[in-house]
Amino acid sequence: MEKKPFVSRAQLDKIARQYPTPFHLYDEKGIRQTARALKAAFSWNPGYKEYFAVKATPTPAILNLLKEEGCGVDCSSLTELMLSDRCGFEGQDIMFSSNETPAGEYALAHKLGSIINLDDFTHIDFLQETIGEIPETISCRFNPGGIFALGESHEGFQVMDTPEDSKYGFTREQLFEGFRKLKAMGAKQFGLHAFLASNTLSNDYYPALAGILFRLAVELQQETDCQVAFINLSGGVGIPYRPEETANDIAAIGEGVRREFERILVPAGMENVAIYTELGRYMLGPNGCLVTKVLHFKHTYREYVGVDACAVDLMRPAMYGAYHHITVSGREDAPHDHLYDVVGGLCENNDKFAIQRPLPKIGLGDLLVIHDTGAHGHSMGYNYNGKLRSAELLLREDGTVKLIRRAETPEDYFATMVFE
């Protein structure tokens, strides 16, 4: 699939005259469309709700947009809870899925009335000691262990991930014991959650995960007599970062989950179970980009294009060797007949947005669009080398642009330092 930026050269030139590069730009129209398509895909389930994973894009304007589209939020830390509270999310529209949780975070999650999703069996007592009770609605995270394989590929089963190596969640046995214990301590409605693979480019991931969780929910409800009220498929639906990859079909994913629901939960009399999701990347990833200006060319053993953004604005390439597509604004269709390394200015040799990438001829001052940075982009920013995090802008549906987070200033950098 050809990757086109959601913003034209003329628009970008205008925006860059008002706001200095680098900046992250988000597309309101795309965000709303994505949220609506997801909601439509699960509209067969009356209790369905998306709890947007705040860590992907913790920016008030983005959270407010998603709130308008009917989403809740999934938080994993004190400040994410505080942010959600300040954005007006309330009660059970907040999911709290954390691990190695400090007591104060459970206390705030409880005070806000959010749904607490426990990561471990020992947290049952810890929660009781911290907040003085077990909430009526409680959720537990499942880790099936082993490997998580999906369908047949030409080399056998496609291995998605190895839950056994992951630090998250209860074992199967702990879940049965945990549900019984929680019920005895006052819980009345139970949720089940699992996150088995990240950035999956397959319409089969959610249905396969749903199958595992639905079967387990039936057994749990039958054996422990605990009422399973919701099943949370968590995050993990991916996006095509590379142009040769195919996007997931969210309608097909919703339909695949519905088939498992009809096959497993309905015959067990569990047709009232609500389906929840906690997508981050799928919701925001393609609806944001990082815009950066070309500052320098360097000709040594390779052709380097030096830009004004660096890994503190987008850590994924440096951290995971992740691919992010790059287009030269206004020259999207020009022949890609040059090979460049596109690099930022950190004193770290992994600060490279692209390595040996075929691109059109680039000129000084050109604006480069680094695609798919709307999730886990700005939010992973840091201050290494004294670099300051960039601004975030929202391209609204009417074509105007709004500053939704200012760029950091040196004052922000010095704010936590003690000089004497």
Ligand SMILES: *Cc1c(COP(=O)(O)O)cnc(C)c1O
């Ligand atoms: C990170 C995270 C998500 C979102 O993951 P994506 O890959 O962005 O969809 C959802 N739930 C939990 C508990 C997470 O930690």
